[in-house]
Amino acid sequence: VKTSSEKIVLPPRDIPNSPGLYEEVEYQEFWTGREKQSLNDLEQAIVRELLPRRGRRLLDLGCGYGRLADCYLDRFEAVVMLDGSLALLRSAQKALGGKAIYVLGDISRLPFSPAAFDAVLMIRVFHHLSASRLCLEEVQKILCGGGRLIMSYSNKRNALRIAKFLAGSTPHNPFSLKQLAVEPNFIHHHPRFVSRLLIETGFKPSHYRGAGVLDRIAAFLPRATKKAHCGVRLAPILGKTFMAPWIFCRAVAEKSQPPRPGEGFGGFLACPACQRALVELRPGFGCENCRREYPERDGIIDLRPDRGRP
Numbered sequence: 001v002k003t004s005s006e007k008i009v010l011p012p013r014d015i016p017n018s019p020g021l022y023e024e025v026e027y028q029e030f031w032t033g034r035e036k037q038s039l040n041d042l043e044q045a046i047v048r049e050l051l052p053r054r055g056r057r058l059l060d061l062g063c064g065y066g067r068l069a070d071c072y073l074d075r076f077e078a079v080v081m082l083d084g085s086l087a088l089l090r091s092a093q094k095a096l097g098g099k100a101i102y103v104l105g106d107i108s109r110l111p112f113s114p115a116a117f118d119a120v121l122m123i124r125v126f127h128h129l130s131a132s133r134l135c136l137e138e139v140q141k142i143l144c145g146g147g148r149l150i151m152s153y154s155n156k157r158n159a160l161r162i163a164k165f166l167a168g169s170t171p172h173n174p175f176s177l178k179q180l181a182v183e184p185n186f187i188h189h190h191p192r193f194v195s196r197l198l199i200e201t202g203f204k205p206s207h208y209r210g211a212g213v214l215d216r217i218a219a220f221l222p223r224a225t226k227k228a229h230c231g232v233r234l235a236p237i238l239g240k241t242f243m244a245p246w247i248f249c250r251a252v253a254e255k256s257q258p259p260r261p262g263e264g265f266g267g268f269l270a271c272p273a274c275q276r277a278l279v280e281l282r283p284g285f286g287c288e289n290c291r292r293e294y295p296e297r298d299g300i301i302d303l304r305p306d307r308g309r310p
């Protein structure tokens with residue numbers, strides 16, 4: 001997600017002759033600097049808008065260091081943060097302390113009971129997933145009926161890609177529905193592909209928002225201008241027309257399963273290996289069915305499927 005991937009759309013004649021530049025990924029220190037701060041503000045505004053105002057339990061799937069925590073902490077009775085990186089979870093924990101439950105886990109085997117959540121947030125995650133269908137099926141399982149998934153993906157048919165393709169500066173056809181992996185661990189998706197996948201896995205997608213174009217302009221507006229204001233107002237248009245490099249989407253889980261009744265701490269955790277409910281061991285959790293044990297260290301529960309072998 002290099003700066004270049006967020007470039008303002010240029011008319012074809014002005015496109016620089018370096019197609020590779022657009023495709024480069026640079027995650028380190030991505031969220032530093034004024035321009036990235038502006039993009040961050042915009043993403044937070046979009047997430048705030050798409051999330052329910054009140055809720056019971058939210059999962060931030062791929063929470064990272066908790067960049068979006070301000071958007072949901074005061075709206076939900078309980079918040080669970082899951083990531084595959086212990087270092088990132090530690091950073092989140094350092095910043096947020098006891099306001100959330102921290103889970104080290106695998107996105108393709110979510111360690112939660114059915115209907116455990118009424119909202120799942122999955123921002124800047126989908127483009128890393130090779131098993132995208134499996135992941136959406138997992139999310140569908142842990143959401144209650146009417147529960148919301150708020151996700152973002154990298155749009156392969158954004159305006160700049162279309163312009164570059166028409167100008168002949170890239171061989172990648174932005175109109176094909178195929179997933180596009182130009183660099184390792186970074187998959188760009190066609191909006192129709194994502195919508196279809198959501199519907200096939202039991203979601204009803206709606207409310208599209210676009211980011212990653214005009215936030216760059218917003219970053220250079222005078223400081224007096226409200227942060228990310230320009231981008232926020234344009235996000236619905238960029239989302240509807242699927243012109244932006246990043247598309248945010250809200251999808252509702254279409255099923256009748258009611259929300260899971262409230263339980264004590266850990267009552268909604270399930271064995272990632274066999275899906276049975278876990279029992280508390282202090283410290284950690286155990287599965288009475290397959291005898292796996294999942295340790296808890298310094299407030300982080302290790303629920304990776306390969307870590308619980310008896």
Ligand SMILES: [Zn+2]
Pocket residue numbers: 271272273274275276287288289290291292
């Ligand atoms: Zn088990």
